[in-house]
Amino acid sequence: MTNSARTPARAGHNRSFRLLLVALLACGAAFLALVGTAGAVVTEVEGTKFGFQPRTEILYQGNDEVTPAGELTKRATIKSFDNPGGNVVLHGTNVYGIYWDPNAVMHREWMIKTDTFLQRLGRGSGELGTILSALGQYRDRTNTGARYSTVFAGTYTDTVKYPTTENCTDPNPLAEGAEACLTDAQLREQLEAFIAARGLPKGMNTVYYVMTPPGVTVCLDKTSQWCSDFKLSKAELEEGVRSSTSYRQSFCSYHGAVNPDNATSGDANTLLYAAIPWTAGYSGHLSGFVPPTPGAEPYAYRTAYDCQAGGWHPESVTRLTVRDEPRPLTELEVEVLKGEKGTPKERREIEERIRLEGPHVQEPNQEGAGESGQYNAGLSDLIDNQIMVEQANMVTDPLLGSWRDSEGFEVTDECRDEFGNTVGEEVTGVAPVDPSGTEAGTLANETIGSEPPPNWADGDPSEGEEPGRYYINNVWSASTNHCVGGVGLDPRFTPPSPVKSNEVVSFNGMESTVGLIKGTSFSEAGVESATYSTFAWNFGDGSAVVTGFAPGAPTCEAPWLSPCAASVLHAYTYGGEYDVTLTVTDVAGNVSSVTHDVTVSGPPAPTPSTAPGGGAPGGSPAGGPSATAAPATPLASASILSRSLRTVARKGLLVTYSVNEQVAGQFDVLIASSTAKRLKISGTPATGLPAGSAPELVIAKAVLVTTKAGKAKMTIRVPKRVAAAFKHARRAGLMLRLSVHNTAAVGVTAISSATLSR
DSSP: SSOOOOOOOOTTTTOOOHHHHHHHHHHHHHHTTTTTOOOOOOOEEEEEEEEEEEEEEEOOOOOBBTTTSSSOOOOOOOOOOBBBOOOOOOOOOEEEEEOOOOOOOOHHHHHHHHHHHHHHHHHTOOOSSSSGGGGGGOBOOTOOOOOOOEEEEEEEEOOOOOOOTTTTOOOSSSTOOOOEEEEHHHHHHHHHHHHHHOOOOOOOEEEEEEOOTTTTEEETTTTSOOOOSSSOOOOHHHHEEEOOOHHHOOOOEEEEOOOTOOTTTOOOOOEEEEEEEEOOOOOOOOTTTOOOOTTTGGGGGGGGGGGGTBHHHHHHHSSEBOOOOOOOOOHHHHHHHTTTSSSSSHHHHHHHHHHHHHHBBBOOTOOSSTTTTTTGGHHHHHHHHHHHHHHHHHHTTTTTSSOOOOOOOOGGGTTOOOOOOSSSSOOOEOOSSSSSGOBBBBBEEEOOOOOOOTTTOOSOEEEEEEEEEEEEOOEEEETTTTTEESSEOOOOOOOOSEEETOOEEEEEEESSSSSSEEEEEOOTTTTTTEEEEEEEOOOOOOOOOOEETTOOOOGTTTTSHHHOOOOEEEEEESSSEEEEEEEEEEETTOOEEEEEEEEEEOOOOOOOOGSSSOOOOOOOOHHHOOOOOOOOOOOEEEEOOOHHHHHHHHHHHHEEESSSSOOOOEEEEEHHHHHHHHHTTEEEOSSSTTOOOOOOEEEEEEEEEOOSSEEEEEEOOHHHHHHHHHHSEEEEEEEEEEEEEEOOOEEEEEEEEEEEEE
């Protein structure tokens, strides 16, 4: 698939009408032939365990009844998806990409797109719209989840020559362009040598992706029975079915672990890696590949969709899935395909229509002809999906003994061939720049890396920093018992109106969308118990924050006795304008807030000088005995990560914060009064600013409550009126103020600013 000369052979144009119909219209029969044949996904081969991503539609086991509508029901239930004993998950990963490519076969366009994908994966850490954001629900006995916290450590091309292939035989080699057949043992040996020679880290927060180019087959065993390539019989080729053992045991990618110390939770010597062979096919590569034998073709390079889309409709959101099948041919179309009528151009158009209505790959980043004049630059989208699949499986099951079901299925295996999205990203397609040379579709279901890095300079972030559109397999959510493409987290409530002082009013947080409302926690001994998301209410009048479990928690079942805060009651003592903030924290640790204004009629609050007892508020004397030692002041910092006003309007303001101990407090988002006037934004005048500061308005708030020291991200929702203004603004400066106090009631304030562009 490089730009080297190959025998011209545009796939599909020189095949007989019979083979065309068999190969393209009988794909559904091929799928059905695979039902119930694939076995567990965490697979042991020659004494070594692998997280195995087969080509087959492995979920269609046990419920293989086909309805008259051509539908196939997946397994009706997922049994016991859990982590007995609370075995280790990854709480953050540094990701390295290694291209093992001594002959420079991997085209630069593929590397650019995959490197950009990995960079966006790191840049988008904490976003809710990807499958990785749903994985924080999966915890280990530290009671920390596999949160979306990824650092892109870069990629490297390893030019060490491939070892001999005496112990590895490609089941279906390419006659030209065949590079090597590698065993997993050889791949691991070279990876460890590569790491040692360059002083790179191992351990439980580092992951390596080893990617090989077209023509390189990877096998898990010395007998080459489990390989990234496969062999079909002549009868299978003629009938358009794929039922051979070689096919069922072939794979798209896999992940593994080298744990020489047999450490239960891994240690500094543990090596976590994934192998990503080139299983993306050659769609859009005009020169094709020379077939291994006359009359045959390298079919493994023509069935890449069974590593990505699988030939099933992506919009299906139930356990009932419908196959992709072309519509029936008309009598005229049959005659054109037979060559009895029509022109060669009309025949090619019908062939293309059949291909795109049936199972085919999806390349949302295809961009027409690339540097080499080929149309295959978008093939990296298939590789990116495999990387994402392995990342999801590794963080939840790094040592191949953590989160999976009783049959060995990992989080992506439960949702094989499901590409929906649950957080507003529609499954959409875009017309390629030049579709004439590609066989791919352009569906996308996830946007990754929607924000530039925190150090992005002022200016238009759209220059080279646009988010990426990708077609990513869903993951299983044990919290919802559904396949999800991201996390739904949208706090909502409708404020009461009108409100009088000393009148009890209610606030109903049950309007909120909380996708991950229930999860599993572990004791130090690994004993499981249920945990639930929490709601926190700040009524803006200085009263204590009300925090409690979300609906669904058993503690909420006893009426009025337990700390439940989905719906709350409150009475304001004094009249005035108050900002009420609801902050929701789901079981993955994702946080989001919403603020509404409440107007209370009644007598205003007394000033400090008229408060009972005089002096300080609350009746305390203005002074008092000095303490022998003043409590320590907490340390806190906060900054704005968002750089796009439109993204803030749509998803909220992404911020990061760091504290050195348990604290409670709130964020204030401020905007200059002059800017607010220009944008026609209203808000509460900010108080407590340094002397001489220009007037600022508070346009959003969020509550912060931590239980320990640490660093994290948080999304602060802005009111609808502010979001509407941001959608049309070209640029605006925002100030972020974090005010917190520790358990000793000692407070500190951190302030930072950022300029956001459209």
